[in-house]
Amino acid sequence: MNDIEAAINEIEGYLLWEAEKDRARTRAGAFCAGLPWLTGAQREEVEFRYRQDQREVSRAYLRCIAARSVSLRAEYEGAYRALRRRLLAACLGATVAATVLVTTAVGLVAR
Numbered sequence: 001m002n003d004i005e006a007a008i009n010e011i012e013g014y015l016l017w018e019a020e021k022d023r024a025r026t027r028a029g030a031f032c033a034g035l036p037w038l039t040g041a042q043r044e045e046v047e048f049r050y051r052q053d054q055r056e057v058s059r060a061y062l063r064c065i066a067a068r069s070v071s072l073r074a075e076y077e078g079a080y081r082a083l084r085r086r087l088l089a090a091c092l093g094a095t096v097a098a099t100v101l102v103t104t105a106v107g108l109v110a111r
Contacts, residue, residue, distance in 0.1 A: 024054035 028050035032043050 025052045
């Protein structure tokens with residue numbers, strides 16, 4: 001991966017995380033809207049703790065996704081290498097078979 005791709009990935013990750021933080025704020029506000037008896041200070045505390053909890057859940061979820069992505073990449077790369085080896089073996093086998101066939105045909109015609 002080159003520097004530009006790495007920078008783009010970093011920016012994308014930052015923007016995705018900021019969007020997740022915004023969703024946590026929105027969910028916290030909606031949650032507290034259903035608790036009209038909270039005082040202003042209580043509402044702030046509940047929203048703060050709700051946002052914290054949502055971020056921790058999101059962070060853990062993203063770590064799981066990242067680990068699974070690494071695992072899938074390794075699995076798919078392995079499958080790709082195996083398919084490439086099989087294709088190469090098939091091409092070599094076909095080449096050898098064609099060579100044998102042509103050699104035999106030339107030998108029969110030469111008689």
